[in-house]
Amino acid sequence: MVTGASGFLGGHVVPLLLERGHDVTGLARSPEAAGRIASLGAEPLRGDLDDAASLGDGFAAAEAQVLVNLASLGFGHAPAVIAAATSAGIERAVFVSTTAIFTTLSAPSKAARQTAEADIVASGLHWTIRPTMIYGAPGDRNMARLLKLIRRTPVVVVPRTGRGLQQPVHVADVAAAIAAAAERPATAGAAYDVAGPEALTLDAIIAAAAEAVGRRPLMVHVPLGPAASMVRAYERLVRRPRLRAEQLERLAEDKTFDIGPAHRDLGFRPRSFSEGIRSEADMLLPPRSEEPLGPMTEMERALMLARTARHLRPSQVLHRARLRIQRAVVAALPGVAVRGLSGPVPTRCGWPAEAVPLDGTVTGAEQPPELAAAGTFRFLGETRELGTPHDWQQLGADQLWRFHLHYFEWAWALHAHPDRAWARTIFAGLWRSWRDGTPFGRGDGWAPYVVSLRSWALCGIY
Numbered sequence: 001m002v003t004g005a006s007g008f009l010g011g012h013v014v015p016l017l018l019e020r021g022h023d024v025t026g027l028a029r030s031p032e033a034a035g036r037i038a039s040l041g042a043e044p045l046r047g048d049l050d051d052a053a054s055l056g057d058g059f060a061a062a063e064a065q066v067l068v069n070l071a072s073l074g075f076g077h078a079p080a081v082i083a084a085a086t087s088a089g090i091e092r093a094v095f096v097s098t099t100a101i102f103t104t105l106s107a108p109s110k111a112a113r114q115t116a117e118a119d120i121v122a123s124g125l126h127w128t129i130r131p132t133m134i135y136g137a138p139g140d141r142n143m144a145r146l147l148k149l150i151r152r153t154p155v156v157v158v159p160r161t162g163r164g165l166q167q168p169v170h171v172a173d174v175a176a177a178i179a180a181a182a183e184r185p186a187t188a189g190a191a192y193d194v195a196g197p198e199a200l201t202l203d204a205i206i207a208a209a210a211e212a213v214g215r216r217p218l219m220v221h222v223p224l225g226p227a228a229s230m231v232r233a234y235e236r237l238v239r240r241p242r243l244r245a246e247q248l249e250r251l252a253e254d255k256t257f258d259i260g261p262a263h264r265d266l267g268f269r270p271r272s273f274s275e276g277i278r279s280e281a282d283m284l285l286p287p288r289s290e291e292p293l294g295p296m297t298e299m300e301r302a303l304m305l306a307r308t309a310r311h312l313r314p315s316q317v318l319h320r321a322r323l324r325i326q327r328a329v330v331a332a333l334p335g336v337a338v339r340g341l342s343g344p345v346p347t348r349c350g351w352p353a354e355a356v357p358l359d360g361t362v363t364g365a366e367q368p369p370e371l372a373a374a375g376t377f378r379f380l381g382e383t384r385e386l387g388t389p390h391d392w393q394q395l396g397a398d399q400l401w402r403f404h405l406h407y408f409e410w411a412w413a414l415h416a417h418p419d420r421a422w423a424r425t426i427f428a429g430l431w432r433s434w435r436d437g438t439p440f441g442r443g444d445g446w447a448p449y450v451v452s453l454r455s456w457a458l459c460g461i462y
């Protein structure tokens with residue numbers, strides 16, 4: 001019987017138990033969790049850790065000999081799980097706790113987990129407990145974020161000196177240790193620290209992760225106090241923060257553990273961090289020539305902004321403030337802004353006779369005129385339709401794709417079309433649609449670089 005079977009660790013433990021020939025059932029609190037458990041090959045049983053009655057019914061229906069509790073012990077569920085297991089006649093249990101109980105910080109979850117472990121030890125179950133920082137596959141909350149951050153930014157901010165020792169362990173090695181504990185009665189009554197093979201400094205971990213994605217970021221060491229204060233402020237601003245001050249503070253602690261007992265009793269032989277992080281990088285991140293990594297998180301944007309601001313002169317800061325005010329005026333009073341920018345139409349328009357724009361000789365195989373006529377655009381290998389009426393904002397697309405849409409470079413292919421009347425009609429319709437659907441001064445269509453390319457394209461096409 002596995003609790004937490006539909007979670008990150010469950011996705012590795014359940015298949016391994018099945019592979020070793022065990023019949024596995026998993027507790028599912030929702031249809032989605034049940035579907036996930038069934039997809040792993042186990043039998044889902046209805047039950048909710050917050051509902052003692054359904055929990056007891058689920059354990060009873062499992063008719064299990066062994067409980068493997070992967071669900072977090074930090075939310076006060078241990079007494080209910082122990083009671084349900086005892087009522088169902090289960091005697092053998094493996095509980096996955098965390099080495100975070102050894103932190104010197106007064107973290108709220110620390111006391112809850114320590115109380116849970118005390119309840120487990122005091123129970124009549126033949127128990128085995130614990131691992132440390134887990135990584136190794138999409139969905140982990142540690143190294144997956146670091147890999148993406150290094151892939152995106154050339155600077156990594158490190159709390160304190162970066163010499164705090166960490167001992168991350170690969171999820172597959174943790175799963176193997178859990179399966180071994182469930183199968184070996186001799187391990188009952190023991191708590192094993194399941195960690196990586198060696199303790200590494202935080203700087204060494206970042207360097208290995210960077211090597212795995214082919215980057216060499218600059219590591220900027222910052223005092224822990226101000227960094228933690230910034231993250232606390234971020235926590236207050238964001239509904240679901242992806243980084244917490246407690247996590248940052250724990251990175252500055254030494255976290256080293258003796259894995260000798262696990263090696264002796266569980267046959268625990270974890271892979272090296274360099275090997276594990278390379279395999280995770282290959283699994284998690286596409287080659288650089290392929291798809292983008294998706295939107296930046298709030299924290300990544302804040303770090304990028306801080307990195308930029310370090311190099312700004314006072315005059316540049318003042319100009320940025322002036323630009324922000326101008327943009328606010330344009331957004332609030334677009335009509336006034338347009339009138340202010342409008343001047344007399346020059347008497348001479350068009351290119352000088354000797355100018356032949358190279359753009360006009362390129363037809364653009366990726367975006368033929370017929371696609372544009374149908375309101376369909378293909379950039380960066382992705383095809384999207386504007387729909388009816390045309391949606392020029394395309395908020396579901398990557399920002400670089402939206403930039404290409406607003407560049408209007410795709411219109412050069414219309415410019416080169418042999419049927420001039422048809423091309424002019426199509427362009428006029430798209431131009432009016434874009435003008436009506438792209439408010440002046442707002443959105444990606446009015447980003448400075450986008451405006452500069454569109455100005456060049458429109459001058460040439462005109």
